Amino acid sequence: MGATAVRPRVGAVPVRARSRRRFTPQTIALYAIALLALVILLGPLVWMFGTALKERTEVFTWPPSVFPKHPHWDNFVQAWSGAHFSRYFLNSAIVTLVSVGSNVLLGSMAGYGFARLRFPGRNFLFLVVMVTLMVPNAVLIVPLFLMMKNVPFTDPGGWLNTYQGVILPTAVTGFSVFLMRQFLQGIPRELDQAAAVDGANLFQVFWHVILPLTRPVLAIIAVFTALSRWNDYLWPLVAIRDPDLYTVQIGLKYFVGQHAIEWNLLMAGAVIAAVPMLLVYVLFQPLFEQSLSNLGTGLNE
Amino acid sequence: MVLSPRVRRHLGAYLFIGPALFLLVLFNIWPALYTAWLSLQDYGILGSNGFVGLRNYVHVIGDSLFWHSLLVTSVYAAGSAALGLAGALGLAVLVTRKLPFMGWFRVLYFVPSVTSLFVNATIFSWLMDYNLGLFNYWLISLHWQRVPWLQQASWALFSIILVGAWGGVSYNLPIYAAALGSVNRELYEAAALDGANGWQRFWFITLPAIAPITRYTVILAIIGSFQLIASIDALTGGGPEDATLVTIKYIQTQGWEFLHFGYASAITLFLLAFLLVVTWVQLRSGRE
Amino acid sequence: MELDLDQLERLVMTGRMSRRQLIRHLLEAGGVAALIGPGAALLAACGQSTPNNAGGPVPSGYPAINNSITGNKITLQVLLAADYYNQKPFVDLFAAFMAAYPNINIQVSNAVWEDIPTKVKTAALGGVPVDVAHQHAFVYGHIGVAEPVDDLWAKWGKVGNFLPNSLQDVTWAGKKYGIPLDVNCLFTYYNKDLFDQVKATYPTATTTYTQLLAELLKFKGQSVKAIGLSNGAWGNSGLARANGGDLLKGDETGVQINNANVVAALKWNSELGWKYGVGTSPAPTKRQDEPGFLFKAKQVGLLFSGPWDMPDIKTSGINFGTTELPKGLDGSTNGSVQGGGSLFVGKGSKNREAAFEFMKWTVAKPHQIRMAKEMARWPVIADLYTDPAQIGANDPALAPYFSQLKYAKPYKLEAFPEGDKAWSDGVGAAYNGTDAQKALDAAQATAAKAGL
DSSP states (O other), X not given: OOOOOOOOOOXXXXXXXXXXXXXXXXXXXXXXXXXXXXXXXXXXXXXXXHHHTSOGGGSSOSSOOSSOSSOOTHHHHHHHHHTTHHHHHHHHHHHHHHHHHHHHXXXXXXXXXXXXXXXXXXXXXXXXXXXXXXXXXXXXXXHHHHHHHTOTTSOTTTTTTSHHHHHGGGSSOHHHHHHXXXXXXXXXXXXXXXXXXXXXXXXXXXXXXIHHHTHHHHHHHHHHHHHHHHTOOHHHHHHOOSGGGOOHHHHHGGGBOSSOBOHHHHHHHHHHHHHHHHHHHHHXXXXXXXXXXXXXXXXXO | OOOOHHHHHHHHHHHHHHHHHHHHIIIIIHHHHHHHHHTTEEEETTEEEEEOTTHHHHHHXXXXXXXXXXXXHHHHHXXXXXXXXXXXXHHHHHHTSOOTTHHHHHXXXXXGGTSOHHHHHHHHHHHTOTTTOHHHHHHHHTTOOOOOTTTSHHHHHHHHHHHHHHHHHHHHHHHHHHHHHTSOHHHHHHHHHXXXXXXXXXXXXXXXXXXXXXXHHHHHHHHHHHTOOHHHHHHTTTOSTTTTOOHHXXXXXXXXXXXXXXXXXXXXXXXXXXXXXXXHHHHHHHTO | OOOOHHHXXXXXXXXXXXXXXXXXXXXXXXXXXXXXXXXXXXHHHTTOOOSSSOSSOOOTTSOOOOGGGSSSOEEEEEEEETTTTTSHHHHHHHHHHHHHOTTEEEEEEEEOGGGHHHHXXXXXXXXXXXXXXXXXXXXXXXXXOBOXXXXXXHHHOOGGGBOHHHHGGGEETTEEOEEEEEEEEOEEEEEHHHHXXXXXXXXXXXXXXXXXXXXXXXXXXXXXXXXXOOOOHHHHHHXXXXXXXXXXXXXXXXXXXXXXXXXXXXXXXXXXXXXXSOBOOOOOTTOTTHHHHHHHTTOEEEEEEOGGGHHHHHHTTOOEEEEOOOOTTTSOXXXXXXXXXXXXXXXXXXXXXXXXXHHHHHTSHHHHHHHHHHHOOBOOBGGGGSSGXXXXXXXXXXXXXXXXXXXXXXXXXXXXHHHHHHHHHHHHHHHTTOOHHHHHHHHHHHHHHTTO
């Protein structure tokens, strides 16, 4: 029970010699630990998948089961239509994609500005960015609602019930700016100074030199932003009234009734809802590898 | 318009940070200021009942449930961050070794971070169920006693820390794995020549080398813990008997259930202040 | 051109023909004479919305057209629970209503039951009230977010059609704030095979708490437990009502959480667990569906639950029986907690009458029958219960449920959220081993601090 605090055992064998693969007892122990960690981390999700395949009355039996006798694959079909996923996936995709785009672009621009450029008020403004990291979104629901309702020059209802109303509050997060700035602090200034000497202006330096260099960090910002926005619940719930604009997470909750939860369909829906994010992670993961190395050395405060 | 190069460069900087800063201030700082304004009023569902100055703040100071919630949140943050980050680091050490299939493990370990917190917590609420849950079934099969994971005050806080740590291991693993991969190999080789064993190399080389990353993840983990509400709602709802009442849940209760929006706003500002102090302390101590 | 007065009238009343068009039409059909004669009344009525027979067809059994809402274009914002809004009976209802009132457009939104309060409250705070919302109207009447509708009820005059206790769901401090939509209540399920195993007698409609205890104690030492316990606030309020315990003071101005009957009921129920050891450990707050699962898994002999568990219990093949809740400790009281929901009009809504009119349609007999047959949502119209077959409920297992319904009252403590929390905490403490009297005294003290 509980997370395993693994006591790391860096091998006693020097690095070069380790290139020969041997199934020493030590290696076997390592694989055992890795498997244990896999069971602990994935176990609950395996149970989720198993429950997604169960029939209504098989969901909670005694003794409990992980997998059903006969898998009911049609639960996934039922969950898809019951949660209106065909429409809601589209909405979530729009919200997520736009948010990822704005976070990556605007966040990286701001991170570059804070890391590289000197201007009056730089430290104070960066502090402001850090403060936004600490303000929890959940408590801002009421003011955000009022702001969206009272957007000037729009019809009554403002930007409530619109895509932009849902997207804007998290179009940029402090996380993106912070991450980019830290990373850039680890990249030598000589690179962009060289480009500047060649006559490039700020934006050209940013676009042609900095962005390619920081592709890994952009990948991280993209993935973590996508995860956050895809799994957002409270703001979309409050900001949207027209069900045609609802997002995947709101649809998923349809299986939570007043007195009873439809567990098998809820879990099936959760599996479906998780697939796009899993794909996103698998696609971007190779880019992570080189990235955070500079993040570490760049974090000086 | 003729601008001097110096002014033009500053203008460029402001243009770069401008859009992001504008959005952050508009949708984060401004609503936070609005919340501060609310905290000075007696504000119900039908609107304001007038300014009351600092009365809400005085109330908060005397509210034992608030201080209790702050303690709960701190314990939760410390516990889940410690367990989660230690676990993530340990696994990262394991996963960055050049062994076959470790790459697969690395990808799979991130899967818990892909599902929403609500879903994960709901799954655990059943696994930890006293009468029908899988965990207690295993315990009974081993002829041990059932454990009141989410029902008894003492166990409940521990259980949500476990769930938080579980998520933390998965979420922070890629960060630590990348950090470890960047440590200069020559340092290890030099240490090996000096006769340092594995444990010493880890303690004196690896850890210091990734210290900045560690600080970064600790800060973000703690900030994240203080904002967590979806899991608590799905697991315990703040109970039993307020054992898992984190401050943000208390804020929601005071605001959305009891409809004391002014008071809830005052609590929010206290929480924010507390979090700022905690973060500042961490940043300071890191400089040494 | 023929002068078809009826058709002209219809076109005028539904706003599809303007005054100028009407004059032209009349002149063409019958010349000036038509203007003075039959057309005069039409001309006078043009632009107003008072004459009869306005609007479209009304299916039989539904309220006649209400002429005061047939004029201008109206958009009704309706917020229903997620498991209601897209069910066939409601989909058809929206279509039928809009056919009858072509000037009204219904925009249906939905949310899961537990999220509707958040949406209603943000809408109220933000100044964009929902026209029709689906919750317990009395709660929102109390906090001032629901429109009082006594005048519309008086005009309607149908109070007598309703189950008396269903009206409780929309009444607070003597005023009405909505129309009830459906009801349900807590009653008793028991597993006959498990009872036979321990040679306990089945509970009946006259069994008291005291008698039941004797039977449940026969489960001591068995591998299965006697009862699946729940520490939910709502359910336990019903178990308290069975003993005649009311959590609110009679005039609904305050709470009496440590009322003697309430304490006694809680004591009886909670001690089944930690004192006598024949009840399962109550589930965590969020898993109030657990006792039902225990019963379906044949792990407990007795279950206090509602009709929503019946289909699954039947499918699980259990040899089960149903009866009313116990009649208190000494048999002199009869009560249960009423669930279901009601519809109310958000305060500040500009379409109060139209909203109320729509709500009337949801309690028309044909719709209530459809809700019962197709959605298993039980009617609030009293004479639909005289012959259960008409609502598709001739199952004898449902009979105790229907008789219990007459004595079930809503959980009105929900209107006092601090009281609700105090009661919930007190119940939780009692099931965890605290003496019921102590737990509820503490709860009453907490509620008193909040001014209740």
